[in-house]
Amino acid sequence: KQEVTQIPAALSVPEGENLVLNCSFTDSAIYNLQWFRQDPGKGLTSLLLIQSSQREQTSGRLNASLDKSSGRSTLYIAASQPGDSATYLCAVRRGGADGLTFGKGTHLIIQP
């Protein structure tokens, strides 16, 4: 059974810092991996999707990497801003028709 772990569970940093969020998964046979952010009481916003054949994806100040063999992904946020405060979720899909398996998330607070 696939398990996804996110470390740290919570993080508070001053504005402007670069930071890294970690995601690990137990079964390396994944189809793709997706990073989301969730604001309190809201739905999920897709940030980046990495296919199993890719090593990284970039969107603006966000960069996500994937090391499938070691079962790890990182989300790098450059020059953090207070608006980046949210819970960040990592999710993996094992096969084409499988549902996503989510980690418990990293609760991020960017201090102004």
Added chain:
Amino acid sequence: KAGVTQTPRYLIKTRGQQVTLSCSPISGHRSVSWYQQTPGQGLQFLFEYFSETQRNKGNFPGRFSGRQFSNSRSEMNVSTLELGDSALYLCASSLTGNNEQYFGPGTRLTVT
């Protein structure tokens, strides 16, 4: 392009009742997935529909069911509600199911 919409946004039901939640995917998307989010268990996959067929199902009791219509809109039904069914129910749409998932704002269900 309009995003994923879910109705109703909030719902209060009594134990033993049944409830139906609705999800309208992004135009052109044929896959709809449903997830339950609770503070204790996090996000868990319920089921996925593609072209009116259920392709995959998570580990939930038979009280949870769903269907998809020819216009790709989907409904989820929970019968004989229990207190533990209180959760945020999220639906996600994608082109074919294994692509990037786009989530709706969710339906907050409270069972009393």
